[in-house]
Amino acid sequence: MSFEGKVAAITGGGSGIGRGIALKLASQGAKVAVVDVSSDAAGRVAQETGGEALPTDVSNEEQVNAMVGRVVERFGRLDFLVNCAGNAAFAPVAELSLADWQSVIDVHLTGMFLCCRAALEHLVGAKGRIVSAASNYAYKGRPGGSNYSAVKAGIVGLTKVLAHELAPDVNVNAVAPGPIDTPRWRRGFEGEALQARIAERTKDVPLGRIGQPDDVAGAVAFLLGPEANWITGSVLHVNGGEFML
Amino acid sequence: MRASLSGRLEGRVALVTGAGQGIGRAFARRFASEGASVGVVDINLDGAEETASLLSRDGHRATAVEANVGDPESVANGVKAVEAKFGPIGILANVAGIYGRHDLIRDQDLANWNRVLGINLTGTFLCSKAVLPSMLAAGWGRIINISSSQGLRPRTRVGPYVASKAAVIGFTKAFALEVARSGVTVNALVPSVVDTAMPRENSSEERLREQAQENPSGRIGQPEDLAALAAFLASDDAAYITGQAIAVNGGQIQLP
Numbered sequence: 001m002s003f004e005g006k007v008a009a010i011t012g013g014g015s016g017i018g019r020g021i022a023l024k025l026a027s028q029g030a031k032v033a034v035v036d037v038s039s040d041a042a043g044r045v046a047q048e049t050g051g052e053a054l055p056t057d058v059s060n061e062e063q064v065n066a067m068v069g070r071v072v073e074r075f076g077r078l079d080f081l082v083n084c085a086g087n088a089a090f091a092p093v094a095e096l097s098l099a100d101w102q103s104v105i106d107v108h109l110t111g112m113f114l115c116c117r118a119a120l121e122h123l124v125g126a127k128g129r130i131v132s133a134a135s136n137y138a139y140k141g142r143p144g145g146s147n148y149s150a151v152k153a154g155i156v157g158l159t160k161v162l163a164h165e166l167a168p169d170v171n172v173n174a175v176a177p178g179p180i181d182t183p184r185w186r187r188g189f190e191g192e193a194l195q196a197r198i199a200e201r202t203k204d205v206p207l208g209r210i211g212q213p214d215d216v217a218g219a220v221a222f223l224l225g226p227e228a229n230w231i232t233g234s235v236l237h238v239n240g241g242e243f244m245l
Numbered sequence: 246m247r248a249s250l251s252g253r254l255e256g257r258v259a260l261v262t263g264a265g266q267g268i269g270r271a272f273a274r275r276f277a278s279e280g281a282s283v284g285v286v287d288i289n290l291d292g293a294e295e296t297a298s299l300l301s302r303d304g305h306r307a308t309a310v311e312a313n314v315g316d317p318e319s320v321a322n323g324v325k326a327v328e329a330k331f332g333p334i335g336i337l338a339n340v341a342g343i344y345g346r347h348d349l350i351r352d353q354d355l356a357n358w359n360r361v362l363g364i365n366l367t368g369t370f371l372c373s374k375a376v377l378p379s380m381l382a383a384g385w386g387r388i389i390n391i392s393s394s395q396g397l398r399p400r401t402r403v404g405p406y407v408a409s410k411a412a413v414i415g416f417t418k419a420f421a422l423e424v425a426r427s428g429v430t431v432n433a434l435v436p437s438v439v440d441t442a443m444p445r446e447n448s449s450e451e452r453l454r455e456q457a458q459e460n461p462s463g464r465i466g467q468p469e470d471l472a473a474l475a476a477f478l479a480s481d482d483a484a485y486i487t488g489q490a491i492a493v494n495g496g497q498i499q500l501p
Binding site for chain 2: 156208
């Protein structure tokens, strides 16, 4: 499966799942635009992939429009938009500030909206694809994750609407990862404490292991490729069987 | 001389039921093009042989086997025949399926009910059981079942079919849980109408055109659309995906 000649913009591409997707697409011949709020992270992954670093705050309309313009100027086209940009601010609703609620909405959900809106004329012209990162937590709640579950469910809803609006030119899907081993997930855990955390998190995962960014990247690459020609408006769950819908 | 598309399934042995035509044939062709040896199973031996010779002509390894998926002995013999030729089966696609008689449930008879469930659901169960020992021994397996958008958002007059396709999803999840620690994944495809003999025999050109227009993609499915998803699920890229019912329907119905 080759993405030779294709151009992919990956938001949140500077680390974790986004980085895993950027690496995968580049390994299959795509030119990647690594979009991330961290210019250091974007720069590192751009170097790893031979792509272009585009430091961008996806919650900022002007920056997003400029970013898409820059991609098209640099590469001449845009085939794939992968929305992975996301932040986190966990607190029970009773303690969650409006600012922390809003910032998660702004990055995950409004960011996805702004990027899709800015990119869609190019994607339609290229008969391209959109894939966005939802989550198990779009479908189940956990204490402290109100803003997170809200935006992940929102990403699913927006995916389904865009699938209708952009049919038949652009297929729009989401992936819903389960537990994935990323730097953010590890969050300062090391050694035995990390092993214990992994064991705790995976005890209810039927496949018996934590997921890797590459597991998600494989699913995203499938959704971006010709093999997914008749798949749109769907959510592909990559979770080791932890969640079966 | 073997020609393989991407080599993802190189060295694997696949058994596809209902492979004498339509979706099953497309699965057999797709798996073979990616390097698998294929056991082509169908209740109709002529169809199975036709599929097998298409594969052989393209330089792939295939063997045609006549079997009734609703009959445990027939299934056991079929599995034995494929494994005698190619070795332990690693990929099973349960594609054999029928609509049965079209009638309101109140007018359906038990014979038709049993026939539809027997092939669509029990066939899936029997074939899965029959290949499982090889998959457990290898610590690797891929089972791909066929549900239907009808199973979740049905129309009327195909009650037994609807029930069987919804049940395939339940079976898929339960089985996925049971074999998860053994390197075997189990998933189901949820297609809407696909361009094969079965809908053509039960519908009209006009109705199929209508269905194409109603579909967001502007077309009905082709067997290759489903085969492409099946090949992905059989590959290592899908190793963390199990127990899922995956929509492949041009956006016709949107699942959670």
